[in-house]
Amino acid sequence: xLDERQERIREASPDEEDAILSELSRGYDIAVRFAFxxxxxxxxxxxxxxxxxxxxxRNFRVIGKGNKERVIPMSEEIYTLLxxxxxxxxxxxxxxxxxxxxxxxxxxxxxxxxxxxxxxxxAMRRAVPKAGVADFRFHDxxxxxxxxxxxxxxxxxxxxxxxxxxxxxxxxxxxxxNDDIRAALDAxxxxxxxxxxxxxxxxxxxxxxxNPK
Numbered sequence: 001x002l003d004e005r006q007e008r009i010r011e012a013s014p015d016e017e018d019a020i021l022s023e024l025s026r027g028y029d030i031a032v033r034f035a036f037x038x039x040x041x042x043x044x045x046x047x048x049x050x051x052x053x054x055x056x057x058r059n060f061r062v063i064g065k066g067n068k069e070r071v072i073p074m075s076e077e078i079y080t081l082l083x084x085x086x087x088x089x090x091x092x093x094x095x096x097x098x099x100x101x102x103x104x105x106x107x108x109x110x111x112x113x114x115x116x117x118x119x120x121x122x123a124m125r126r127a128v129p130k131a132g133v134a135d136f137r138f139h140d141x142x143x144x145x146x147x148x149x150x151x152x153x154x155x156x157x158x159x160x161x162x163x164x165x166x167x168x169x170x171x172x173x174x175x176x177x178n179d180d181i182r183a184a185l186d187a188x189x190x191x192x193x194x195x196x197x198x199x200x201x202x203x204x205x206x207x208x209x210x211n212p213k
Contacts, residue, residue, distance in 0.1 A: 009143050009147070009172060009173065009175060010135060010136060010137070010140040010143055010144075011140070011143055011144045011147045011148075011176075012036070012133070012136060012140060012141070012144045016131070016133045016136065017036055017144070019131035019132060019133055020032065020124075020127055020128055020131045020133055020136070021033055022131065023126070023127035023128075023130045023131045024123055024124075024127045026096045026097040026099065027088075027094060027095050027096035027097060027112070027115060028096060028115070028119070028120060028123040028124075028127075030081065030085060030094060031045055031046075031094040031115055031120060032123075032124065032127075032138075032141065033081060034078065034081055034082075034094070035138070035141035035142065035145070036141045036144055036145055037075065037077055037078050037081070037145065038072060038078060038145060038161075039141075039142045039144075039145030039146050039149070039161050039162055040062055040072075040142070041064065041065075041139070041142060042117065042120060042121075042138055042139070043117070044062040044063065044064055045062075045094060045115075045120075046094065046114075046115055046116070046117060046120065047062070047063055048060065048062060048092075048093040048094065049091050049092060049093060050086065050089075050090070050091060050092075050093060051091075052093075053082055053086075053093065055079070055082070055083065055086075058073060058074040058079055059071050059072065059073055059074065060072055060074060060078075060082070062163075064163045065163070068163065070160075070163045072161065088112050089112055089113075089114065091114070092114035092115070094114070094115045095112040095113060095114055095115060096112065096113060096115055096119065097110060097111070097112055098110065098111055098112075098113060120138070121138070124137075124138045142162070143173070145161070146158050146161065146162055146170070146173045147173050147175075147176040149161055150173050150174070150176050150177065151176050151177070151180060155167055155170050155171060155173075155174065158170050158173055
């Protein structure tokens with residue numbers, strides 16, 4: 001078995017995420033927001049049906065690569081997002097509102113239809129440059145989610161979220177920890193006039209008073 005090819009890592013900043021979402025509408029914004037929150041692949045999102053969503057246990061199931069199924073717990077934001085969509089379509093979770101009637105495609109203006117792969121690709125391809133964001137693809141929403149989760153947890157948690165069979169595949173996101181450590185070291189290396197935040201002579205006096213010889 002060959003090692004999985006290492007992918008580039010492109011994490012969106014919060015401002016970039018907001019800018020991209022502001023250029024999306026009609027349901028595409030909801031799907032992309034879900035991608036940022038969950039780290040799911042595009043086809044996992046498009047294939048998500050209400051039968052795979054359990055609001056009682058606050059979990060949802062997705063079918064990933066190799067037809068492998070995994071269960072993902074809902075965060076509060078994911079729960080709220082999905083709950084708001086629950087009455088829009090009987091089967092599909094993510095839908096769009098038809099902007100115009102297209103009889104050949106079976107679309108009627110104002111009605112909702114399941115998102116398609118081509119439609120989602122087109123929406124992102126148009127939104128990203130309009131948002132002024134450079135070098136960002138839909139799959140980078142997955143990178144963004146994984147990096148954010150890793151900062152708050154560990155590689156094992158990120159591996160389970162992404163559905164990687166081998167944790168070595170997840171280690172490509174470890175750069176997030178390195179960047180955070182580097183930032184902390186940079187901050188720590190800047191000397192301050194008064195590192196303790198108080199008066200040194202006063203601190204010494206208090207120490208001697210509290211510890212008489």
